[in-house]
Amino acid sequence: MNRDTKPLSPYYRSLTRNMVLLVMAISLTPMLLVTGINLKQFSASHHEKIYAHLGELVLKHKQNMDSFLEERLQNIRFLADSIDFDRCGQENLVDSHLARLQRAYGPVFVDLGVVDEQGQQVAYAGPFRLEKARYADAEWFKQAIESRYYTSDVFLGLRGAPHFIISVRKTCMGQKWIIRATIDFVEFNRLVEKIRIGETGFAYILNRKGRFQTKPLFDFTPDPEIYARYFATLERGIKEVEIQERLDGSGVKSLYVSALLKGGDWLLVYKQASSDAYSDLRTAQAIAVVFFFLGGIAIVALAVSMSGKMVRRIATSDKEKEIMNRQVIETGKLASVGELAAGIAHEINNPVAIMVEEAGWLQDLMEDGAYETESDLQEFARALDQIRTQGRRCKEITHKLLSFARKTDSRIEDFEIGPLIEEVISLSAQRAKYSNVELVSHLEPRLPAISASHSELQQVFLNLINNALDAMDKTGGILKISARQEGGQILIGVSDNGPGIPKAILARIFDPFFTTKPVGSGTGLGLSICYGIIHKMGGAISVQSAVDAGTTFEIRIPVKADETSENEETATSDTFN
Numbered sequence: 001m002n003r004d005t006k007p008l009s010p011y012y013r014s015l016t017r018n019m020v021l022l023v024m025a026i027s028l029t030p031m032l033l034v035t036g037i038n039l040k041q042f043s044a045s046h047h048e049k050i051y052a053h054l055g056e057l058v059l060k061h062k063q064n065m066d067s068f069l070e071e072r073l074q075n076i077r078f079l080a081d082s083i084d085f086d087r088c089g090q091e092n093l094v095d096s097h098l099a100r101l102q103r104a105y106g107p108v109f110v111d112l113g114v115v116d117e118q119g120q121q122v123a124y125a126g127p128f129r130l131e132k133a134r135y136a137d138a139e140w141f142k143q144a145i146e147s148r149y150y151t152s153d154v155f156l157g158l159r160g161a162p163h164f165i166i167s168v169r170k171t172c173m174g175q176k177w178i179i180r181a182t183i184d185f186v187e188f189n190r191l192v193e194k195i196r197i198g199e200t201g202f203a204y205i206l207n208r209k210g211r212f213q214t215k216p217l218f219d220f221t222p223d224p225e226i227y228a229r230y231f232a233t234l235e236r237g238i239k240e241v242e243i244q245e246r247l248d249g250s251g252v253k254s255l256y257v258s259a260l261l262k263g264g265d266w267l268l269v270y271k272q273a274s275s276d277a278y279s280d281l282r283t284a285q286a287i288a289v290v291f292f293f294l295g296g297i298a299i300v301a302l303a304v305s306m307s308g309k310m311v312r313r314i315a316t317s318d319k320e321k322e323i324m325n326r327q328v329i330e331t332g333k334l335a336s337v338g339e340l341a342a343g344i345a346h347e348i349n350n351p352v353a354i355m356v357e358e359a360g361w362l363q364d365l366m367e368d369g370a371y372e373t374e375s376d377l378q379e380f381a382r383a384l385d386q387i388r389t390q391g392r393r394c395k396e397i398t399h400k401l402l403s404f405a406r407k408t409d410s411r412i413e414d415f416e417i418g419p420l421i422e423e424v425i426s427l428s429a430q431r432a433k434y435s436n437v438e439l440v441s442h443l444e445p446r447l448p449a450i451s452a453s454h455s456e457l458q459q460v461f462l463n464l465i466n467n468a469l470d471a472m473d474k475t476g477g478i479l480k481i482s483a484r485q486e487g488g489q490i491l492i493g494v495s496d497n498g499p500g501i502p503k504a505i506l507a508r509i510f511d512p513f514f515t516t517k518p519v520g521s522g523t524g525l526g527l528s529i530c531y532g533i534i535h536k537m538g539g540a541i542s543v544q545s546a547v548d549a550g551t552t553f554e555i556r557i558p559v560k561a562d563e564t565s566e567n568e569e570t571a572t573s574d575t576f577n
Contacts, residue, residue, distance in 0.1 A: 436476030
C-alpha cells in the first residue's frame with residue numbers, strides 16, 4: 001500500500017472529521033441563513049400578494065353586485081314614474097312594462113306587480129298565479145311599505161322557490177303604492193358562482209342572521225357569531241375588505257375574505273383553503289429545499305474531498321517534519337557526544353594505559369624466558385586477567401557511548417526512568433570531574449514506569465547536564481539531579497550553583513537557535529529539542545534561575561495510566577490496613 005492510500009491514524013481521522021464539520025458549518029450556515037431569510041421574505045411577500053389579489057377580487061365583485069342591485073332598483077324607479085296607479089286596478093298595464101324590462105335585461109326580472117297599502121296586489125305580470133295575492137302579513141311588505149326603496153332578503157314566499165324582491169314606494173292621490181319586481185335567483189346566484197380560484201375557492205352571501213342568500217358550492221353550516229364579527233369589523237369603515245385566516249368547521253385552515261353588500265345588510269364572503277391558496281408558495285418552498293439539499297450534498301462532498309486531501313498533505317508534512325526533527329535531535333546528540341568526547345577519552349585512556357603496561361610486562365617476561373616456573377605462570381595469568389578486566393572496562397565505556405550515539409529510536413515504550421538517569425550520570429561523570437563539578441543524585445527508589453522514547457529522554461538529560469557543566473566549566477560547583485513521584489507525575493530536577501541566567505533572556509532560552517555560548521560553541525537547539533521532546537510526551541519543562549545563585553530545570557512527566565491506578569489502589573489499601 002502506497003503513502004496516498006495508507007489508512008490515516010486516529011489523530012488525522014479526527015482532524016479530517018473536524019475539518020469537514022468546520023467547512024460544513026462555515027458553508028452551510030450562511031447558505032441556511034440566506035435560504036431561510038429569502039424563504040421568509042418570499043413567504044411574506046406571497047402572503048401580501050395573495051391578500052391583495054383576493055381583496056381586490058372580492059372588492060371588484062362587491063362593486064359589480066352592488067351595481068347590479070342598484071341598476072335593478074333604478075329600473076323599477078323609472079318604471080314607477082310611468083305607471084298610472086289610478087288605472088292599475090281596471091286594466092293590467094304592467095304586462096307591457098315587464099316585457100320591456102325583459103327585452104332590455106333578459107330574464108333577470110321574473111315578474112312585476114303593483115301592491116296597495118293594504119297589501120293587496122292589484123296588478124301582476126309574470127309566470128305565477130299571483131294576481132290577487134295578499135302580502136299584508138309578509139315580512140318584505142312590512143319593510144317595503146315603510147321604505148321608499150327596499151331590497152328584500154332571499155326567501156321562498158308564496159311561490160315556494162328562493163327569490164328576492166326589489167320595490168319602490170310611490171304616493172298617488174293620498175294612497176301609498178308599491179311597485180315590486182322579483183329578481184331571478186339563478187341569475188343572481190350565477191354572479192357569485194363566478195368567483196372561483198383554485199380547487200377550493202368559492203364565494204357565498206349571508207344576511208345578518210347568518211342565512212345563505214346564495215347557494216354555496218360546498219355544503220356547510222356557517223357560525224353566526226363569527227360572521228357577526230365580520231359585519232361589526234366592516235361597519236367601522238376602516239377598510240372595505242376584511243381578510244382573516246382561521247380554521248373552518250372541519251378543522252381546515254382557510255382564508256376568509258369578506259365585504260358588505262346591499263348597504264351593509266348582506267355579507268359577501270370568499271373562502272379558500274390556505275393550502276390551496278398558497279400552493280404556489282409551497283411549490284417554491286419545496287424547490288428551494290430541494291436545491292438547498294442538493295447544494296448541501298455538494299458542499300459535504302467537496303468538504304470531505306478537500307479535507308481528506310488537506311489532511312493527507314498535513315500528514316505528509318508532519319512526517320517530513322518528524323524526519324527533520326529526528327535529524328535535528330540526532331545532530332544535537334552528536335553535539336552532546338562531542339562535548340563528552342574529552343572526558344570519555346580520558347576515562348578510556350586509564351584502562352588502555354594499564355593494558356599497554358601489562359602487555360609490555362608479559363613481553364619482558366617472555367624475552368627473559370620466565371614462563372617455566374609456577375610463579376611465572378601465575379604472573380602470566382594475573383597480567384592476562386588484568387588485560388581482560390581493563391578491556392571489559394573499555395568495552396563498557398564505549399558501549400555506553402555507542403548506545404547513546406547510535407541512530408535515534410523514537411519508539412514509545414514503557415520503562416523506569418531511574419536506571420536511565422543513572423546511565424546518563426555515569427556517562428557524564430568523567431566530564432564532570434574534568435570540569436571540577438561534583439555530581440550528586442537523589443533518585444527515589446521504585447519510581448513508577450512511564451511511556452516515552454528511551455533515547456529521546458537520554459538526549460534531554462544529557463543536554464541539561466552538559467549545559468550545567470558548560471556553565472560551571474571555569475568555576476566548578478555542584479550539580480544535583482533528583483527524581484521523585486508527585487501524584488500522577490514524576491518530578492525530575494536538574495540544579496546547579498553556577499553563574500545563573502539573566503532574567504532578561506530567561507524567557508527565550510527554549511527558542512530555537514538561541515544560545516548564550518560563544519560563536520562556534522553551541523547550536524542553540526539543545527533546550528529547544530528538550531522542550532519539544534517533553535511536551536510531545538505530555539509533560540512540561542520549566543526553569544528558574546538567578547544570577548550568581550544557579551539554575552534549576554524542572555521536568556514533569558506523566559506516569560503510565562495503569563501505574564497510577566495501581567499506586568492509588570496500593571495507597572487506599574495501606575490506608576485501611
